[in-house]
Structures are given as C-alpha cells and as structure tokens.
Amino acid sequence: MNEADVKNLLSQYRASIDNIDAALVHMLAERFRCTQAVGVLKATHGLPPADPAREQTQIARLRRLADEAQLDPDFAEKFLNFIIREVIRHHEAIAASSNGTENSAASSGGQQTS
C-alpha cells in the first residue's frame, strides 16, 4: 500500500469515527434528558437519587451485551458506572433544589448548569 492509499484509508476510518462520536453525543444527550426527568420525578415523590438494585441489573445486562459484541465487559461496566455516577450527582442536585419541580428536564433541556 503506498502513502496516498494509507492516507486515504486513514481518512475513511476517521470519517466513520467522527460519525460514531456524533451519534454517541446525541445518544448521551437523549439519555441525560430522560434521566433528568427521572430525577425530577424522584425528587417530587421523595424517592432516593440512586437505585443500586437497578444499577446491578443494568451492569449485568450490559456486560452480557458487551461480551456478545466483542467489547471488553470490564470497559462496558466502567463506562456505565461513569455515566450513572454523573446521573446520581444530577439527581442529588435536583433533590437539593427546592422540591425538584423548578429544575425540570423540560426547562433545562436535560443539561446540568452547576
């Protein structure tokens, strides 16, 4: 393979990587939009920000899916835990702010400002 072919192939891979990164951002934005609404629901009804039993179910499922997809299950677990920790931080902030109705997902677009 000559230098021009290598450059061409590299830029093709990078175009796919850029598309995948964009999809990840959009998927994460949608996920956080949902979890912000869950945070408001929980705060309004006095439910705790974290649900460790639900998390265990999600982790077990994601590890299975990762394994099937030839993705390292440990990496998948770490990635999910990283996201969940951030969600719980948002839920704690929502619960701390009045009764949770003012800091709604609809009004903030799912984005945490603090």
Ligand SMILES: C=C(O[C@@H]1C=C(C(=O)O)C=C[C@H]1O)C(=O)O
């Ligand atoms: C979103 C929730 O709140 C927390 C965040 C979770 C998540 O980001 O998937 C899962 C469980 C909870 O600890 C929920 O209870 O469903």
